[in-house]
Amino acid sequence: MCTCIDPDRLESRLRQEFGGSAGEARTVARQAVDLADAGRYVEDVGAKLTTDVVIEELADAPNGTPADRWNWWIGSLELAFGGYERFGVRRYRP
Numbered sequence: 001m002c003t004c005i006d007p008d009r010l011e012s013r014l015r016q017e018f019g020g021s022a023g024e025a026r027t028v029a030r031q032a033v034d035l036a037d038a039g040r041y042v043e044d045v046g047a048k049l050t051t052d053v054v055i056e057e058l059a060d061a062p063n064g065t066p067a068d069r070w071n072w073w074i075g076s077l078e079l080a081f082g083g084y085e086r087f088g089v090r091r092y093r094p
Contacts, residue, residue: 005029005036010051017055020065027092028066035087044081067092 007029014025035041036049047053061069067089077084 004048004050005033005054006051007033010054013051013055014058014066018058018064018066018069020067021092021094023093024065024067024089027089028070031070031087031089035084038087040081040083041077044077 007026010029010032011022011025014020014028015022032049032054041047041049057073058066058069061072063069064072071088074084074088
């Protein structure tokens with residue numbers, strides 16, 4: 001499956017939009033690339049996972065840093081479709 005996410009661009013956008021540390025944004029970007037490569041999102045939602053989609057979805061989270069917002073969104077996908085828990089962020093280097 002082709003990745004539609006440039007991890008460097010996503011990392012930069014995450015920091016710009018939601019703050020957090022470089023390590024946190026890098027970890028979220030890596031998880032987003034893994035999710036896109038797995039093909040789960042496109043199968044379940046019917047749309048490609050792109051940098052813009054990730055930023056839009058994370059903007060819907062009530063608050064928090066990139067990892068907080070990512071985990072909130074992954075939790076929503078887990079509830080709706082199942083099978084997304086493995087894409088959550090558990091820890092990262094600051």
